[in-house]
Amino acid sequence: MLLIRLLMVTHNRRSDKSFIMQNMIKNLSIVARSAGAAIMKVRNKGFEVVNKADKSPVTEADIASNEVISYQLAQMYPDIPILSEEGTKISYTDRSKWTEFFLVDPLDGTKEFIKDNGEFCVCIALMRKNRPVLGVVYAPTQDTLYTGCAESGAYVSLSGSSPQQIRTRPPSEGEGLIVVGSRSHPSPDLAEYLDKLNVAKLSPAGSALKFCQVAEGKAHLYPRFNPTMEWDTAAGQAIVEAAGGTMTSLDGSEFPYNKENLRNKGFIVKA
Structure with a gap:
């Protein structure tokens, strides 16, 4: 009892x-x-x-x-x-x-x-x-x-x-990646990063809607190398993680918030 x-x-x-x-x-x-x-x-x-x-x-x-x-x-x-x-x-x-x-x-x-x-x-x-x-x-x-x-x-x-x-949709074995990237903030580091991957399509998009594309299975990956601010990423991260994806710092560590300096470093969002 x-x-x-x-x-x-x-x-x-x-x-x-x-x-x-x-x-x-x-x-x-x-x-x-x-x-x-x-x-x-x-x-x-x-x-x-x-x-x-x-x-x-x-x-x-x-x-x-x-x-x-x-x-x-x-x-x-x-x-x-x-x-x-x-x-x-x-x-x-x-x-x-x-x-x-x-x-x-x-x-x-x-x-x-x-x-x-x-x-x-x-x-x-x-x-x-x-x-x-x-x-x-x-x-x-x-x-x-x-x-x-x-x-x-x-x-x-x-x-x-x-x-x-x-739900997020991880790529199938051998499937080319659908990647979303910033429309207004392109980065040479992104091109270097993607050169090492099997990318089928790179779609530019604006704002936190890139997180949402990963969350609803329309994209596999959202890498970001240019700086953002904490309010740019928090809601999108919550949605991606609730949909089964992940968001980490570039080195794979937990992405930090409420820092003394609210500027973010790079991150990777994965389905």
């Missing part, structure tokens, strides 16, 4: 955790869609581009999306701090103590947004102990929503349809 009770308690704890994560996925999906709507509103009326201190571009859409996300997350989860690309003035002394936080890119792919090629998205990740445990990526021009967490797997929803589970 004691064993049965212990098993029931363990099952209930897992069920409670799964329910909490599922509820959060639903809430973050609402937030991401709202942010996407704010981005599209700016896109439709026109916008100006300015450069931030680091020379990276920012638009009214970045700011509008960040305001939507920050407000809605604070209403839903007032006890969970937020680290966003458009709100990084938080000291490392403070955030190094965080055990849980949201890592947000309000508009991932600003250069793609400026080019108006549709390859931009909203990224929201839940971080626990500096690991991405849940991710939501929303592409507003395609009305496509990707979600993922370890408890329930990874899913895609097209134009508001019911979520469909997605």
Whole structure:
């Protein structure tokens, strides 16, 4: 009887955790869609581009999306701090103590947004102990929503349809690799790396949608040698891992987050 009770308690704890994560996925999906709507509103009326201190571009859409996300997350989860690309003035002394936080890119792919090629998205990740445990990526021009967490797997929803589970698709023996790479940030190191592999196709793409292509089995590999920022990768990593893939540093070690310097080094995403 004691064993049965212990098993029931363990099952209930897992069920409670799964329910909490599922509820959060639903809430973050609402937030991401709202942010996407704010981005599209700016896109439709026109916008100006300015450069931030680091020379990276920012638009009214970045700011509008960040305001939507920050407000809605604070209403839903007032006890969970937020680290966003458009709100990084938080000291490392403070955030190094965080055990849980949201890592947000309000508009991932600003250069793609400026080019108006549709390859931009909203990224929201839940971080626990500096690991991405849940991710939501929303592409507003395609009305496509990707979600993922370890408890329930990874899913895609097209134009508001019911979520469909997605899985990575490792290459078959001898199969040429389908590789996704950055459209706006090509790297000579990438060409050198791919020369050693059996590559059937190299597809350029923008933003965290490259992670999603691996997660849904449309690509086998996403190697990155140019620097990114932590908010560029967290949500995508959560989705890829929930779909059965991996993301590591170039040397195969665990990819680090909540560093004093938020700039990322290279990484490899594999199906």
